[in-house]
Amino acid sequence: MSDVASREYEVTGSEPAAIDVPSFASVSDYIALLKPRVMSLVIFTALVGIVRAPGDVHPVIAFTALLCIAIGAGASGALNMWWDADIDAVMTRTRGRPVPAGRVTPGEALAFGMTLSVGSVLVLGLLVNVLSAALLAFTIFFYAVIYTMWLKRSTPQNIVIGGAAGAFPPMVGWAAASGGIGLESVLLFLLIFFWTPPHFWALALYKTGDYARAGVPMLPVVAGEAETRRQILLYTLVLVPLGIAPFALGMAGLAYGVVSVVSGAAMLALALEVYRRREGVAAEKAAKRLFAFSILYLFLLFAVLLVEALPVPSGIGI
Structure with missing residues (x-):
């Protein structure tokens, strides 16, 4: 016991309270x-x-x-x-x-x-x-x-x-x-909102043990992996049309339309693979692929929206 702690004990007759010592x-x-x-x-x-x-x-x-x-x-x-x-x-x-x-x-x-x-x-x-x-x-x-x-x-x-x-x-x-607050910003909000569950639940599928040990009631821990795979597919079915919506509503250009359709199809295919593969190494690999691709999916959509909004430089020497 330190000198300060010893003196506190002598005065109060009780153990000193823990002190939050500054870190380095x-x-x-x-x-x-x-x-x-x-x-x-x-x-x-x-x-x-x-x-x-x-x-x-x-x-x-x-x-x-x-x-x-x-x-x-x-x-x-x-x-x-x-x-x-x-x-x-x-x-x-x-x-x-x-x-x-x-x-x-x-x-x-x-x-x-x-x-x-x-x-x-x-x-x-x-x-x-x-x-x-x-x-x-x-x-x-x-x-x-x-x-x-x-x-x-x-x-x-x-x-x-x-x-x-x-x-x-x-x-x-x-x-x-x-x-x-405009309609397009609401669409962007909804896009990320519906992207989040399949993204994180894919991670949770192969980190279920971690969440169980920590007592965090993630969906695979509480409802089981089968229900989690079903929910991932359902949310992806909503996500993909939302991803295409800015183009369908005339808020984004053709480049965005093409990227949203192609990447959305890939996202849906990976969600279907997660839904079908239920056991073993193949199931874990499917979840990891969906988790990784979901990051790329969101990045691609927002990257094209950004590029399309940038001013086009005028021609030089024309």
């Missing part, structure tokens, strides 16, 4: 708290929302909005890691994260996440507009409180409802650029 975390540990992979997806989809919004937005305003949305997403990740440190510690996929690994204390993660949350919302509201700031604040609250603290540990529909948090960034970007 590196910059990379704090970057890891931001969940950079998730943040990159948020930045990309929010950028599409900004570029696709009607009217012109000053580049400085667009950059400010994108930076605030990125920081807000990182804040959500830090708050998620603070709250989930106990279950992250027993899952092979997450036990190396800064908090369960002991490189960052829970108090530091909480303070870091709260500071970034408040700062990103205030700056977005003061320098861009109130609507986008309100949407960003709601997104952070939804992910940190509704999903992380409530849904994740209480219902197998955690990913379905909680997926709304990851679907808001293009809507926030659209609001930042236009000051409103």
Whole structure:
């Protein structure tokens, strides 16, 4: 027992309370708290929302909005890691994260996440507009409180409802650029919302043991793998038409139409393969293929939407 602790024991006659000793975390540990992979997806989809919004937005305003949305997403990740440190510690996929690994204390993660949350919302509201700031604040609250603290540990529909948090960034970007919410931004929201369940449930199929050990009621743990495969197929059947909808409604060009149809067909084929293959190595490989391709699928759709919205340079020397 240290000298300070000994003196406290002599005075109070009881064991001293645990002290949250500051960590010696590196910059990379704090970057890891931001969940950079998730943040990159948020930045990309929010950028599409900004570029696709009607009217012109000053580049400085667009950059400010994108930076605030990125920081807000990182804040959500830090708050998620603070709250989930106990279950992250027993899952092979997450036990190396800064908090369960002991490189960052829970108090530091909480303070870091709260500071970034408040700062990103205030700056977005003061320098861009109130609507986008309100949407960003709601997104952070939804992910940190509704999903992380409530849904994740209480219902197998955690990913379905909680997926709304990851679907808001293009809507926030659209609001930042236009000051409103348009039909196209709603479609982008729905696209990510319905993409999330088959994407994460494919991962859960081959990480079921991890979630079971952590006590997280993911669908394969609660309802079984057969029901999970059925749900993946059902959500994909809704997702693919939603992916084509921007072209069908005249909001996107021919290039998007071709990419959405071809990639949607591939997504559906992989979901069917997951549904058919029920056991063994083949089933696990099918789930891994769907998980990997689902990332490419969403990237392709948003990449084409971005490219189509960019101004076409005028010819040189014509």
